[in-house]
Amino acid sequence: MNYIVTTTIFPKSKALKQFEQMKDWTLLVVGDKKTPHEEYRKSSNIIYLDPEYQEATYKDLSDLIGWNCIQRRNIGYVEAFKRGASVIASIDDDNIPLPSWGSELYLNTPTPCTVYSPTNSLLPVWDPLSATNYPTLWHRGYPIDLIRQKNDLSKQPGTSTPTIQADFWDGDPDVDAIERMVFAPECTFDPSYFPFSGSVMSPFNSQNTFFTRNSIQNFFLFPHVGRMDDIWGSYYAQAKGETVLYNKATVVQERNVHNYLVDFSKEVDGYLNNTKLINDLVKNPEAIQSYVPERSYKALLEYTYLFK
Numbered sequence: 001m002n003y004i005v006t007t008t009i010f011p012k013s014k015a016l017k018q019f020e021q022m023k024d025w026t027l028l029v030v031g032d033k034k035t036p037h038e039e040y041r042k043s044s045n046i047i048y049l050d051p052e053y054q055e056a057t058y059k060d061l062s063d064l065i066g067w068n069c070i071q072r073r074n075i076g077y078v079e080a081f082k083r084g085a086s087v088i089a090s091i092d093d094d095n096i097p098l099p100s101w102g103s104e105l106y107l108n109t110p111t112p113c114t115v116y117s118p119t120n121s122l123l124p125v126w127d128p129l130s131a132t133n134y135p136t137l138w139h140r141g142y143p144i145d146l147i148r149q150k151n152d153l154s155k156q157p158g159t160s161t162p163t164i165q166a167d168f169w170d171g172d173p174d175v176d177a178i179e180r181m182v183f184a185p186e187c188t189f190d191p192s193y194f195p196f197s198g199s200v201m202s203p204f205n206s207q208n209t210f211f212t213r214n215s216i217q218n219f220f221l222f223p224h225v226g227r228m229d230d231i232w233g234s235y236y237a238q239a240k241g242e243t244v245l246y247n248k249a250t251v252v253q254e255r256n257v258h259n260y261l262v263d264f265s266k267e268v269d270g271y272l273n274n275t276k277l278i279n280d281l282v283k284n285p286e287a288i289q290s291y292v293p294e295r296s297y298k299a300l301l302e303y304t305y306l307f308k
Helices: 014-019 037-041 051-057 059-065 070-082 144-149 177-183 226-239 260-283 285-290 294-306
Strands: 002-007 025-030 046-049 087-091 095-097 111-118 153-160 164-171 196-198 208-212 244-253
Touching (some): 002 014, 002 070, 014 025, 014 095, 037 046, 059 070, 070 087, 070 294, 144 260, 177 260, 226 260, 226 285, 260 285, 285 294
Parallel strands (some): 002 025, 002 087, 025 046, 164 244
Antiparallel strands (some): 087 208, 095 244, 164 208, 196 244
16 A cells, blocks of 8 residues: 655645545645644545544654644654555645656666766765756755765766655755745756666655655654754665665645745754764764754654554
8 A cells, every 4th residue: 555645734735636536545644733624534535634633643752743843744654654554655735746646666676777976985965956957956955065066976877776765846846945045946857867866865855755664664854953854854764774766856846835034044953064964874873863852852762663
């Protein structure tokens, strides 16, 4: 069984109406305090986890995460796992699926691809946008102090057997607030560049990403760290041994309205700490404890425990 997991505070979006009709997939929506509960409860094609269910079933994790935040999605990952999911797709409610969505899954399959490596062998990270037709942009969460070196890459044909597959997104790409304020990018990613992977860590997000049953246990949206929630989760998952493959765009993001200055303020921890965090995680995944609040780390421990 394949599950699609998301959380939302809005009525059913254009994207969710399409995802709930996906053949061979089950859409699981994690409710929040502001979600219009009755609309989702009466949807026969949706498994809806209302706040009462979450409090009754996942009380400790719920309390540690808190309400009115996208990190409620963690509860959906656990629920999908417990329902027997073999593949879990994590999506945003403003990402409209293209016809190809979900049709090219490479998870646990040796896959020919282009493999990228920093030419500076001391760099522990590379930027996946450098491998596309938009090399002047960088993925949210790529260390800003390394941007001038980010396109210094070597590439060669290779094979990857991914446990995580991060599909791209046409339209409004997943870049940081600085780029949105300066460039206001709208992208159409050339599919001929994909698929690709890297020899070192790279940032990926939770908006159009596929996980195996095993890899979801090592991916966590860290609460109380702003917009580094899924980014630090991506670095942590790779430090735990998960392998990511990037595939062509399979959604178009019509991004919900954001205040870019507010987004910037929620990304500052990443601007200041990403390079050091990555270097520390390469040595020891549990170094994440030094970068997140105690409540966030306790949430990670509870999340991990729930898979046992």
